[in-house]
Amino acid sequence: MFTDWAEALNAESLHLDPTSAQQLAAAARTTAHHSRDKHDMTQLLDALGLPTDPDTLTALLPLIPETGDKPVTTTAATAPIDVPVIPLPVSNPVQELLDWAAAHPAAAVRNRATRITADLAELTERRDTEAAQREAEEKVARAKAELERAQEQLRTVKANTRTTTAAPTTSRTGSGRSREELAAIRSWARENGHQVAAQGMVPQRIQEAYDTAHQTSARKAG
Template sequence: MFTDWAQALEAESLPLDPTSAQQLAAAARVTARSSHDKHDMTLLLDALGLPTDPDTLTALLPLIPETGDKPVTTTPAPEAIDVPVVPLTFSNPVQELLDWAAAHPAAAVRNRANRITADLAELTERRDTEAAQREAEEKVARAKAELERAQEELRTVKAGTRTTAAATAGIRTGSGSGRSREELATIRSWARENGYQVADQGMVSKRIQEAYDTAHQATARKAG
């Protein structure tokens, strides 16, 4: 805050709680002469416990130097961070450029090369991961399609088996004549009574069935 040691010592020699207006005024004048602007003076007065009312500030403004050496603040340069270079497989021009940058004497260039190499490695890993994911999804889709086709074939086979079983049952029941078991039993009884040879089970010959139908048609005509 102070650019002159004499002024600093003069300000420090004042008591923190001055008991007279003269001491307050002297401290305020020293503070004003050591200020860079009105804002700086107000902060200093307030820090020292000196009056900061408008009248005091107006009276002290002429004491502020017209020019002053303002403190210069410098921001320290960030420290260089060495990132290990991961060797990657690129096209020759890109790899040559990265090799040149990695061996550059300037730390900023080397660090940029390291960051680019790390980014490229991350992108390569992400590309390979997404490609593997797509391949897995395609395999799952193909497996689902194969499963659906197999299930459809199984349903078709089951439906055909039911149809075949029903047809077989019809053959066994009606012996291929479209007649019920009761009708076939009646025909067998009639055939034996009329001198025909017929088995107790199995198919009844077409000749015997026609003879049975003819006899019953004639009987029906006579009855009518």
């Protein structure tokens, strides 16, 4: 905690810019101080997301402890040294900034970090909820489409079944003759002096007489 109130106010009013050019340059110099050689420094700078352009590397070479101010000379290629490479942890600039703000001595900075953390958590929850909702809606749409196709197939099968099993247009009676044939027999019987009912069964003798008469007519016509 600050003991001087003016010093605390000045610290609270500092502009937070973790990616300023001054901080990047300071990080690059610190990296160079902890590097073994140019190759090691290049890998560290790249892992930390710092510039690795030729001008930057040339400016940082004198800061490497083993290099000092010695001029860089080109030598014959040597066999690479088998040194295990330990991957550096990937940094999250936003989380690092929030951690820094949460530990800041100024209450205003800490409060801001708390609000931002809560907002980020709320946004993350909303994003996940909307993604789950979209996925559920897509599943429902696919299920409805499948149901409509199945219903259409069922309607087609039922229509084909009705067509196949439809009753013949000419109905048969118990005598094996159609209603149209019985009506013709009744008409012939009345015309030839036979008495028949308008409905019901036609006597067998009249049916046989009708058949005999028509067979005789057919033979004469032939």
